[in-house]
Amino acid sequence: MTQFSVREKNRRAFLKYLAASVVLTPGVRSALAASAAELPANPEDPFMWWPHDPNFAVERPEDAIDVFELEATAYKKVPIAHFAYMETGADGGGTVRANRQDIGKFAIRSRRLRDVRKVDASVNMYGSKYNWPFFFCPVGGPSAQHTDGVLGAARAAGRHNVAQMVGSGPTVATLNKARNGTPIFQQLYISSNWEMTKARVQNAERDGARVVAITVDLPSTFKRNQYERAKRRDSRICGTCHEIADPKFPKGSVARRVGSTGTSEVSAEAMTEAVKNYKGPPLTLTWESMKRIRDITKMDVMLKGIMHPEDAEMCVKLGYGIMVSNHGGRNEDTSASTISALPDIVSVAKGRVPVFIDGGFRRGMDIVKALAMGADMVGFGRPWLWGLGAFGEAGVDRVIEIMQAEITAAMQQVGAASVKDLTRDLVYKSL
Ligand SMILES: Cc1cc2nc3c(=O)[nH]c(=O)nc-3n(C[C@H](O)[C@H](O)[C@H](O)COP(=O)(O)O)c2cc1C
Structure with a gap:
């Protein structure tokens, strides 16, 4: 922040303080408030003319222009501790910021004059065709945002044939019934206790899962400071x-x-x-335990939480799909962003195993970029929870509609009529 903007910010804060002061008459207070609102937030931002309204919320799902408007609405509706549980990162939240900011550092280099009147964004993955190249990530406690919970999200996702990766909660069979179409991807935490691990994996297979994603990025406990602070504000x-x-x-x-x-x-x-x-998530999981999983299941296996190319190499060797993920920044602070980790991992995978990615994807163009950079599918966690928190199942529907429209527009804009037209040359790292 420049010295100038720091000064402006301080002055605005002081005027706001004065405006709220009980010793001033209402007339003087409102004049000061208006003056504070008129000060530019950041004079270098081309959109500084649009004032930020901390009380913003949309009244109906269809009024939301983008997923961030559903985030703002969920903030107004969901109890603060629940909302912060969803939004929090580890420690200072640096990884959450990096995931989001780094997507903006990769720039689009569009192709022109291609016929993009009809766009097909479907993908074939793990034996099923999904209409869209994005999926909902597994998240703990969706019912804390709205009682429609994960089953409401399953009904919405099923209606649009959107893929979903789901962890604990209703069984695979129940979720697939709610989706009434293509199957979910199952996510599991497994433990270093081999018998327990075996049972978990085999139960998932018995319940009808076709692929199981094992989350491997929780080898320790973590501090989620924003969440802990928000709990103090929740009476x-x-x-x-x-x-x-x-x-x-x-x-x-x-x-x-x-x-x-x-x-x-x-x-x-x-x-x-x-x-x-409750024993909590696993603390010790090694490549040895991963190797043994291959022998106890016919399901495809994916490892969720891969960030290093040498770990990606191990996945390829074992025939496991790769999910490039840092858990949405919830486990370790100042991790590399997932988008910046993607190129090295794609070079290692060379198309031999599926590569999924998540972390900070919020707009259709974000998703299109990651696909062009070699991801096979792109997941997001918080945005579908924002829709759920704002309006329940109808809000999740709106998230999907927004993404569909944005992905279609983004593909047309870059000159891609299908996902296979999204090639590496369309994206480069900007300065
Ligand atoms: C509230 C919340 C709970 C989560 N719980 C789990 C979980 O139980 N298992 C898991 O593998 N990942 C979990 N994640 C991580 C997500 O699967 C995903 O990696 C992450 O949300 C992607 O980042 P994004 O939220 O920025 O899109 C959770 C994420 C959130 C926001």
């Missing part, structure tokens, strides 16, 4: 709904547990017990 008693040991929750009482399959009542003691028994 509700968590134990009223959660299976957690909440000291504020009175012994002997009954709690409401809200989930995607409905609402049930549980005793405070049962919830405390459930927390004590």
